[in-house]
Amino acid sequence: MNKVISSLQNPLVKQLILLQNKSRERKKSGVFVVEGVREIKLALKGKFAIKTLILCPAIFSEKIDDFSETVSEIIEITEEVYHKIAYRTSTEGILAIAKSKDVSLKNFQLKNKNPLLLIAEAPEKPGNIGALLRTADAANLDAVFIANPKTDLYNPNIIRSSVGCVFTNTIVMGTTSEIIAFLQENKIYFYAATLQNSNVYHEIDYTVPSAIVVGTEATGLSEVWRTKSTKNILIPMEGEIDSMNVSVAAGILIFEAKRQRTTNS
Structure with missing residues (x-):
């Protein structure tokens, strides 16, 4: 009973x-x-x-x-x-x-030799984190890295907004410096979404081991990502503003990478 x-x-x-x-x-x-x-x-x-x-x-x-x-x-x-x-x-x-699971970088093992990764630096809003995780699940990414995390992964708002995708994605947390070192050690090209010194996003070759890096809507990416990235990338804006929701931007970039990989497979 x-x-x-x-x-x-x-x-x-x-x-x-x-x-x-x-x-x-x-x-x-x-x-x-x-x-x-x-x-x-x-x-x-x-x-x-x-x-x-x-x-x-x-x-x-x-x-x-x-x-x-x-x-x-x-x-x-x-x-x-x-x-x-x-x-x-x-x-x-x-x-x-x-x-809870220990999602620290020291416990992560890369299984795919040609991975496609998403990295979000210091996301704070649970709704944005949840939306990023839903996009990552839809694209079946190899992992989502959260650099310099500001929010507890098991916050009920993240679970709610991710519609449970917090459980279906491989999630890794670490500092920006730890994650950059990991990318360099594993020869993964990483592309920082930023307005400074950037290339148009669809002109990049994502068929190689790749990571797409996004920052917060308020402050963008820290300088270390912009200076150490393989290339900086941007989504051209044709309206009056120069930014969009981080999860929307990540979705555009991720699915361009997926398109290239499907086309060239």
Whole structure:
């Protein structure tokens, strides 16, 4: 018989609220909360260890067998508790506590001899990170590198905005200098999206081992990327402004690279 929690004062309920709201709690405990049927299925597909499933029987209508094979604990909660701990109200009455992965660069091994990578330097907005991860998933990139990360990867807003693609991508975190050293050691050409001293993006050959580097909309890329890149690239602008959303720009660049690789394969 599953354990049932109905009190908002239950210690697990308090922990779940902390995990949803505090990056420090997620880092200290090494776990985070996943909400929703699709997201939990993608976490399992991405080989994330699910410690606990939390169900609200009044809302949840799926087959529990789809989730419970590798889970050691299932807890039922009341609708009142669910609405207290759920970050979103549209997550089908199911949450999970999952174990975080160490995504530091020292743990990453490049498997493809001709990789296509995306590097985002210091992205802050969870919505932009989520959109970048969705684009990377759509393009089936070899990895997404986040240089000088400013935001906790398991922030519920990143999980939500990525629609679970935070679990389907290979994600690597490190400092800008560490990632540049990695690219140079592995002979990967890297192209910095910047307005300074740039080439038009579609004139570059991306059929070789390549990484596309994007910065924030506010400040762009740091100087080290612009000076050490193989080449700087830009998307010509024909309107009144000289910038676009970082995830839109990354999508244009990534799919040009994909087009070239498909055409020349």
